[in-house]
Amino acid sequence: MQAGKPVLYSYFRSSCSWRVRIALALKGIDYDTAPVNLIKDGGQQFSDEFQALNPMKQVPALKIDGMTIGQSLAIIEYLEETRPTPRLLPQDPKKRALVRMISDLIAGGIQPLQNLSVLRQVEEQQRLAWAQKAISSGFNALEAILRGTAGKYCVGDEVTMADLCLVPQVANADRFKVDVSPYPIISRINRSLLALDAFQVSHPGRQPDTPPEMRA
Amino acid sequence: MQAGKPVLYSYFRSSCSWRVRIALALKGIDYDTAPVNLIKDGGQQFSDEFQALNPMKQVPALKIDGMTIGQSLAIIEYLEETRPTPRLLPQDPKKRALVRMISDLIAGGIQPLQNLSVLRQVEEQQRLAWAQKAISSGFNALEAILRGTAGKYCVGDEVTMADLCLVPQVANADRFKVDVSPYPIISRINRSLLALDAFQVSHPGRQPDTPPEMRA
Known part of the structure; x- marks a missing residue:
């Protein structure tokens, strides 16, 4: 290196x-x-x-x-x-607050409840339901918030830190087979973001440590 | 109002x-x-x-x-x-990073795992052990980090956002009967902070909605 x-x-x-x-x-x-x-x-x-x-x-x-x-x-x-x-945070403090609120909602309110070390503490047959509940109750809130903040992306039309949290969380939702049809705004923003180069090169399917069978 | x-x-x-x-x-x-x-x-x-x-x-x-x-x-x-x-964040970006890292460790890595809505999903007899495990494994990491960052408070000698996270988390540790003797730095900083006026007026024992029997 x-x-x-x-x-x-x-x-x-x-x-x-x-x-x-x-x-x-x-x-x-x-x-x-x-x-x-x-x-x-x-x-x-x-x-x-x-x-x-x-x-x-x-x-x-x-x-x-x-x-x-x-x-x-x-x-x-x-x-x-x-x-x-x-910039990944808008210039306006009020918009910055919205970006940080959405980021913290995902990073503090959803992901920690469905990560590997927590799921290992839950009985094996209940793990999927546990993760699904954490994600869908978080997404219910997120969808409601995005109704007021979203443009092309989570907050307005520029990519922000909130979008960097959204896409990986939607990938986790897929992994845990969460039905995302109740979340049309989340789904639309996720699709738009996945089309961007920075979201593609950073994708879990394309990392140096991605196993051959999981390459995308 | x-x-x-x-x-x-x-x-x-x-x-x-x-x-x-x-x-x-x-x-x-x-x-x-x-x-x-x-x-x-x-x-x-x-x-x-x-x-x-x-x-x-x-x-x-x-x-x-x-x-x-x-x-x-x-x-x-x-x-x-x-x-x-x-200011609640230092001027130096590296110190700001340490403050945010400690804040996120508590706000994203400890508190969400022991809050009311999560504990309600855990079987009643296992709740205390679940909360204790979340707090003590987080405090093990926090104590190690503070060894490198702490002065009088979490990062150097000024009160920062990290300290605003620390004190309420130590109060939760008390509530869940976590043995804090393995965490001398956390305990020392907590004591110093609790002596400050802003930490006293904001204390759970002194709020408009504090029930009479819990007033401090």
Whole structure:
């Protein structure tokens, strides 16, 4: 790996890693991927080496500018402050608040309830229903909010941090077989975003650690 | 209620509401409290009136400047951008990243796993153990991070958004009888913060909706 180049500790199928990969792609930041397999070897995130980097034992973590940052939204906000073009937060504080509200709704109100480490604590036969409930109750709220905020994308017509959270969460909904037909705005925005280059190159099906059978 | 005065939809014991109450107190923002009782009437957050304000059916929500914002960290970031004094995020982008990482660790990685609506989905005899596990595994990570970032408070010697997340989470730890002796840095910072006026006036024991038997 080239010295000075950012390193993203990532797992191809992690929705939180995907958020950061989209940000890096949109901002044109060249980086190396250090894959952390959340399944193999009992979970490589539990290794001493990785825990020293991110005590939360979660991906993503980004090594950049001489420091390591964990938590996807904190990483994206840092990239926004230090590499502001193109912007992922609108200029107007009220619109920024809407973007952050939607981002936090997904990153704090949906994803944590259906991630791998939580599902492992739920009885196996109940896991699918648990994840579906978390996603659909979050999407009910999100659809209602988007009715007031959406243009072409989640907040108006520019791609924002909220969109970086939306697409990976819809992919998780697919994975857990959630019926997304009650969410026409979420579905429309998701389709528009998936057509953009930055969402394609960052896709779980196209990462260095994507297994051959899951390549897209 | 006075026109133009911000209104905080809040529940005295909600840790996410407390975060925002501390921010309002630190910044000297005068506001009215609209109590939303999460228990009474099957949960007042489920009323049509409140859902129209916050489709997530969660507190806090802040009515301010002609809009309503949900999600505690989005509210605090909005207050920071529109009422910057005293600052709750450091000036240096790297320190800001640390503050946001710690805030997200608590707000996205701990609290959502032990909140009321999730615990209701866990079998009654297992609830305490579930909440304790969520908090202690989060605190293990947090203590390790604070070893590198803390001064008097979570990041250096100024009160930041991270501290607004820390104190209410330690109160939840107390409520769920988590042994905090393995977390000397968390415990020390918590004690220092609780001595500050803004953390006292915002305390769950001193809110308009605090029941008499829980007043502190």
